[in-house]
Amino acid sequence: MTQVYDIFDRLIAFPTVSRDGNIDLIRYIADFLAGAGIEAELYPHKSGDRASLFASVGNGKRGGVVLSGHTDVVPVEGQAWTSDPFRLTRRDDRLLGRGTADMKGFIACAMEALVVAKDQDLARPLHVAFSYDEEIGCVGVRPMLTELAAAGIRPEWVLIGEPTHMQVATGHKGKTGIRATCRGHAAHSALAPTGLNAIHLAADMLTGIREMQAEIERKGIRDPEYDVPYTTLHAGVIRGGTALNIVPDKCEMLFEIRNIADDDPKTIMDQFFERAEAIVAPTKNMFPDAGITLEIFNEYPGLSTDAAGEISGRAIALSGQANRIKVAFGTEGGLFQEVLGTTAIVCGPGSMDQGHKPDEFVTIEQMEECRAMLRRVTDTLTVG
Numbered sequence: 001m002t003q004v005y006d007i008f009d010r011l012i013a014f015p016t017v018s019r020d021g022n023i024d025l026i027r028y029i030a031d032f033l034a035g036a037g038i039e040a041e042l043y044p045h046k047s048g049d050r051a052s053l054f055a056s057v058g059n060g061k062r063g064g065v066v067l068s069g070h071t072d073v074v075p076v077e078g079q080a081w082t083s084d085p086f087r088l089t090r091r092d093d094r095l096l097g098r099g100t101a102d103m104k105g106f107i108a109c110a111m112e113a114l115v116v117a118k119d120q121d122l123a124r125p126l127h128v129a130f131s132y133d134e135e136i137g138c139v140g141v142r143p144m145l146t147e148l149a150a151a152g153i154r155p156e157w158v159l160i161g162e163p164t165h166m167q168v169a170t171g172h173k174g175k176t177g178i179r180a181t182c183r184g185h186a187a188h189s190a191l192a193p194t195g196l197n198a199i200h201l202a203a204d205m206l207t208g209i210r211e212m213q214a215e216i217e218r219k220g221i222r223d224p225e226y227d228v229p230y231t232t233l234h235a236g237v238i239r240g241g242t243a244l245n246i247v248p249d250k251c252e253m254l255f256e257i258r259n260i261a262d263d264d265p266k267t268i269m270d271q272f273f274e275r276a277e278a279i280v281a282p283t284k285n286m287f288p289d290a291g292i293t294l295e296i297f298n299e300y301p302g303l304s305t306d307a308a309g310e311i312s313g314r315a316i317a318l319s320g321q322a323n324r325i326k327v328a329f330g331t332e333g334g335l336f337q338e339v340l341g342t343t344a345i346v347c348g349p350g351s352m353d354q355g356h357k358p359d360e361f362v363t364i365e366q367m368e369e370c371r372a373m374l375r376r377v378t379d380t381l382t383v384g
Contacts, residue, residue: 004371005095007032008108009088011071018072018135018218028109029053031129043144047257048305050132051226052144057114058122061151065159065377066342070134070141073099079358090113094361098175098188101350104322104368105362106161109349113374122230123383127155137177137298140228143331145339148342157311159377161348163355163362164327164368168315169346171225171326173232174302174334176257176265178272180205181293182240189254195247196287197242198241201279202251205292208275209233209255212268223260225326254297258330261304269294294369302333303344311343318376319347320369327352 016215025029029309030040032057050072059066076085076098083089085098095105110349119125129148132140162169162181182202187195213233222229223353240251259265276292283290305312307324316324334342349370350362 001107002366004108004112008039008095008105011104011108012088012099013086013273013295015086016072016099017075018133019075021047021130022071023049023051025092026051026053028199029068029276033114036118038114039117043147045132045140049177050149052131054126054127054128054129054148055114056125057118058125060125062154063156064125064127064381066155066336067113067130067161067374068129068158068336069103069107069110069161070332071104071107072130072132073104073136074356075366076358078096081358083121083176083359084358093363093365095364096258096359099362100362102352102355102360103162103348103350105350105367106348109367109370109374110161112371113231113378117164117378117381118374121383122378122381123244124156124381126378126381127153130141131240131332138300138330138332138335139173139260139298140152141335145335147157149339155342156342157343157345158333158340158349159315160333160336161331161370162354163347163350164325164346165323165351166319166349166366167323167325167374168312168319169307169327170307170312171261171301172303172328172330172333172346173226173258173260174265175298175300175330176269176296177298178255178257178261178269179295179297180253180255180276181295182251182253183289183291183293184247184249185287185290187247189247192247195249196290196359198248198251201241201290201292202238202253203323205276206238206301207224208279209235209272212271212275221260221262223262223326226260227328231257231263233257233268238292246285261302265299269296300330300332301338303333303337303346305343305345309343311345314380315345315347318380319373324377
């Protein structure tokens, strides 16, 4: 085992579940890089328990490549792990642990690549960017990107190391998270018609969402490169009511839009607002305070990189893989494009089929393919 697997082992040992922060892991990375003579910049959250990190080797602020990854992981509660999820465990060619695929394997490779690149004669810079709270909506990368843009950092392209089985991904859907707050009128359930049931309002709104989804499936824009080739609408949480014999006056529903590039989520939101108004309108005479309020609580853009472009072709050559794909899950790639104006490619070791599950794993073969790709990436930045 080489140093990269020692790094990997240390990274897995930090239980960086999004809700708990990542500051200990970030300090470890900063100290590790400092030991190699590389200064890292930290972008801490005001809570103090989490931060993003950016570090560079080579010359200049413009051009070059960013190796980007998120350090947070999803919880393990309720999952039937057969080994300690926060200890790197080897079984044959598999390396098990929470975050092995998503995506500390790539981060370990990126750390190694940066240290190796420091001693090479680079004509253009190699950067690493490690963020927090990606799993809850690409939250932590945003303030770091704002600071980098203000500092004049303009990489030629960014490699997002999410697990793609080392295939080059040039696209993913955007996401909009929406909170619907339904307000009714409380009453005793024995006199239910004298109240307005907020759960029923939420149910009507959910029916509208399902009808819109069915319409999209029938007539909507399609992109056959996705496993689900159209925009999807999904309700994930409904909360309402306090007791069976009380007509509830409040209900909250969380739902989302995952849109392909040719669908505008703002247009879909306008349809949601129209639905909400139509649902509540018949109740207004008797219950003037009734309503359905829609609030976007999180959103990030999709990724749509020119598949025939020069960067895409270069990434395919560097990866050693012939396939170009689009992925179902979201990444920070669209934000890099939006804020820094750089081209984003998604390519990393492991598969999201293993991510978020008990006994999550990445294979040593995939790790070695990633290390080889990052060596080739660094070679493109050297003088001559």
